[in-house]
Amino acid sequence: GGIITQTPKFLIGQEGQKLTLKCQQNFNHDTMYWYRQDSGKGLRLIYYSITENDLQKGDLSEGYDASREKKSSFSLTVTSAQKNEMAVFLCASSADRGSNERLFFGHGTKLSVL
Amino acid sequence: QQQVRQSPQSLTVWEGGTTVLTCSYEDSTFNYFPWYQQFPGEGPALLISILSVSDKKEDGRFTTFFNKREKKLSLHIIDSQPGDSATYFCAAKNTNTGKLTFGDGTVLTVKP
Numbered sequence: 001g002g003i004i005t006q007t008p009k010f011l012i013g014q015e016g017q018k019l020t021l022k023c024q025q026n027f028n029h030d031t032m033y034w035y036r037q038d039s040g041k042g043l044r045l046i047y048y049s050i051t052e053n054d055l056q057k058g059d060l061s062e063g064y065d066a067s068r069e070k071k072s073s074f075s076l077t078v079t080s081a082q083k084n085e086m087a088v089f090l091c092a093s094s095a096d097r098g099s100n101e102r103l104f105f106g107h108g109t110k111l112s113v114l
Numbered sequence: 115q116q117q118v119r120q121s122p123q124s125l126t127v128w129e130g131g132t133t134v135l136t137c138s139y140e141d142s143t144f145n146y147f148p149w150y151q152q153f154p155g156e157g158p159a160l161l162i163s164i165l166s167v168s169d170k171k172e173d174g175r176f177t178t179f180f181n182k183r184e185k186k187l188s189l190h191i192i193d194s195q196p197g198d199s200a201t202y203f204c205a206a207k208n209t210n211t212g213k214l215t216f217g218d219g220t221v222l223t224v225k226p
Contacts, residue, residue: 090158092157098212101148102160105156
């Protein structure tokens, strides 16, 4: 088996600050994802990457940047944190994007902006 | 416009009872429907999934039903256990585009 490790677990930022979230996977999966989860809401896709150095925008990419410099890692940057923003950011990976795709998720980074 | 709608938002059942969660969708190009289970403080994990060519899939106490004509699916949990208390997300995927869309989730509480 493998594991998805997200760091940090908790992130407190200031309004306007640039914040970076990191994700590592040891499944050797090609595809990685960043989702945002707001309380009481479903998961919304921010960015995904189908291979090293590839980046694809999701539905919620505005205000975020991403980087996939290695197959095993995928980072997400909040370019300017919004005051009172609170959400959980989930990283996931999968072996392929075809039928029966199975996503493996990390435990999330909980963001609070003061 | 929400493409995948789940109901109810929350549900409480007694231990041993049957839980029924439902999901509806609009886009007829969706053809793969996974259900994810999420415990507090953890990421979601795949519970069960079904392709649009099937109408039922069973895995132990968990069964998902799919109705293509009505664009609806459901998740049934028999003999519900307190350990089943979690948030359940249905999702829908167009395997041509690869896009996966999640519902807002149902928070299930199973009381002993």
